Amino acid sequence: MSYIVFQDIEKYYGENYILKKSNLSVEKGEFATLLGASGCGKSTLLRCLAGLEKVTNGKIFLDGKEITNINPRARNVGMIFQQYSLFPNLNVYKNIAFGLKMKKMEKDTIHQHVKEAIKMVDLVGKEKQYPSQLSGGEQQRVALARCIVTRPKVLLLDEPLSAIDAKLRKSLQSRIKELHKELGMTSIFVTHDQDEAMTMSDTIHLMRNGVIEQSGNPFELYNSPKNSFAAEFIGNYNIFSGKDFSKLTGEKYKDKSDIVIRPELIEISNTSYPADEKYYDFFGTIKNIIPQGNIIRYSVKSNNNLINIDVLNNEKDFYKIGQEVFFRINKKSLLIYK
Amino acid sequence: MILIVAFFAFWEWSAEAKLYNPLFTSYPSEIFRDLIEFYVSGDLIKHASITLKEAFLGLFYGSLAGIIAGLILGQFKSLGKILLPIITAIHGIPQLTLAPVYILWFGLGIASKVFLAALMVFFHVFFSTYAGIQNVDKKLIESANLLGAGKVQTLIHVVLPTSMPFILSGVRVGVGSSLVGAIIGEYIGASAGFGWMIAYASSYFNIARVMACILILLIVGIFLNFFLDKVEEYLLRWRGRENLVIENSKKIS
Numbered sequence: 270m271s272y273i274v275f276q277d278i279e280k281y282y283g284e285n286y287i288l289k290k291s292n293l294s295v296e297k298g299e300f301a302t303l304l305g306a307s308g309c310g311k312s313t314l315l316r317c318l319a320g321l322e323k324v325t326n327g328k329i330f331l332d333g334k335e336i337t338n339i340n341p342r343a344r345n346v347g348m349i350f351q352q353y354s355l356f357p358n359l360n361v362y363k364n365i366a367f368g369l370k371m372k373k374m375e376k377d378t379i380h381q382h383v384k385e386a387i388k389m390v391d392l393v394g395k396e397k398q399y400p401s402q403l404s405g406g407e408q409q410r411v412a413l414a415r416c417i418v419t420r421p422k423v424l425l426l427d428e429p430l431s432a433i434d435a436k437l438r439k440s441l442q443s444r445i446k447e448l449h450k451e452l453g454m455t456s457i458f459v460t461h462d463q464d465e466a467m468t469m470s471d472t473i474h475l476m477r478n479g480v481i482e483q484s485g486n487p488f489e490l491y492n493s494p495k496n497s498f499a500a501e502f503i504g505n506y507n508i509f510s511g512k513d514f515s516k517l518t519g520e521k522y523k524d525k526s527d528i529v530i531r532p533e534l535i536e537i538s539n540t541s542y543p544a545d546e547k548y549y550d551f552f553g554t555i556k557n558i559i560p561q562g563n564i565i566r567y568s569v570k571s572n573n574n575l576i577n578i579d580v581l582n583n584e585k586d587f588y589k590i591g592q593e594v595f596f597r598i599n600k601k602s603l604l605i606y607k
Numbered sequence: 608m609i610l611i612v613a614f615f616a617f618w619e620w621s622a623e624a625k626l627y628n629p630l631f632t633s634y635p636s637e638i639f640r641d642l643i644e645f646y647v648s649g650d651l652i653k654h655a656s657i658t659l660k661e662a663f664l665g666l667f668y669g670s671l672a673g674i675i676a677g678l679i680l681g682q683f684k685s686l687g688k689i690l691l692p693i694i695t696a697i698h699g700i701p702q703l704t705l706a707p708v709y710i711l712w713f714g715l716g717i718a719s720k721v722f723l724a725a726l727m728v729f730f731h732v733f734f735s736t737y738a739g740i741q742n743v744d745k746k747l748i749e750s751a752n753l754l755g756a757g758k759v760q761t762l763i764h765v766v767l768p769t770s771m772p773f774i775l776s777g778v779r780v781g782v783g784s785s786l787v788g789a790i791i792g793e794y795i796g797a798s799a800g801f802g803w804m805i806a807y808a809s810s811y812f813n814i815a816r817v818m819a820c821i822l823i824l825l826i827v828g829i830f831l832n833f834f835l836d837k838v839e840e841y842l843l844r845w846r847g848r849e850n851l852v853i854e855n856s857k858k859i860s
Contacts, residue, residue, distance in 0.1 A: 399845040
């Protein structure tokens, strides 16, 4: 049995369901991410594990024991919220010591653990400051220290970096990941940001409408999305209906199927390609250019279809808006979903 | 300070010049003379100690009951739903009209005044505590639970301190109410205290004494307000703005 198991979890509010027969397992030491759009049920699933929401049906197991109906305080689960949720009346030291104090540990032991945790999150010198005197990033680090100091069986992170600016978010992402490894923790991270999920996770569980659509490591999820939803959510894929793609290529595809193409697998050139039956060849006009740092995304209009093409920014091949270009798609790179 | 001196000077001058009937307000000079006499005779200490004792006891018991009731009703939502409308309805009854009843229940002594003062304080503190508890961030309570805190520990370590700004604002209003309660009680039936003294002096048209009593109450009010500021500053030292101000002033100095 896995370290954490969600078995047929259902959560209803009246007749509306938030989670529907969700099954999920997380191994010890794994960094798992629940990824999905707002309202898909990812935070609810996390809160069910913490015991902050009661499940309507199903069972939850942690470390071999069923915890479905156990009080949150007895679960030994640590949770970090988006809005930090530090106790405003306690300074940094006392916030971090709170969980140990509740466990009735001795003062000296508490002091030792808290000191260690403060060092881990680089907050030495800020012990006596109150949360209101700290920046968002510092507050979230206090929240992290407050959780890890109690050595929880699992660390739950409910969109902890959403309220933090982009640059700081990156450094906190790596700090969380480092601590996860250093302490050998098991962590479940909730986010709606696919880049964040890709960067941090060992396993990503993609959710939609209370159901887990696909689980896998970041490579599996990106390279082999299970359906067009997963492709669209995880990788900015080009998605065509079978009907449109048939018109575009002249070959017959089922009308109701979805044809999915990764933008970086499309080749683009200002000269025509030699005929090759392994490829579909197209001709179009550049309508938009989106620089993304190392990648440049061109939106090319061809037969009333807008196709995104990602090209490595090598500073040599550069196209302009309005320029006519040739591009081709390897037939093997197409993903077809019924 | 200049404004206060100017105010008294204008008062003295306008009363001397008979711009209005000085019987209504007396003269500041006469009030000060009366104050000295009031003090020298030992009456000031005697009456002030009675009124302040009633007010402080009323403030203490009223605040305590208000905080406890607010915490209980805030914690047990269903109980709150039942009792809140009843408490609101009782609060709607003017306490002045019930003061004779309290005197009948508790006698002419200090108990009836303490009860009236406590009751007046109770409502302010209760409503503000109740509002404070409703206002506590649910995530803080969840965090405390996940960190192993039980209901009582969460109440003591999280709910009560984070509701403190609300509770203190209730107590601040309660300070004035406790004095009003004590004085109304004395006014209606007593043999000592500022309320009794004001009623007694008014019946003899001794306006200087009435004004002297009011002046003392004003000074007591200012002192209590200052004291509450200090208490608030200490208890709410974790609040953002104050902390930042202290930090900045340290940096500047």
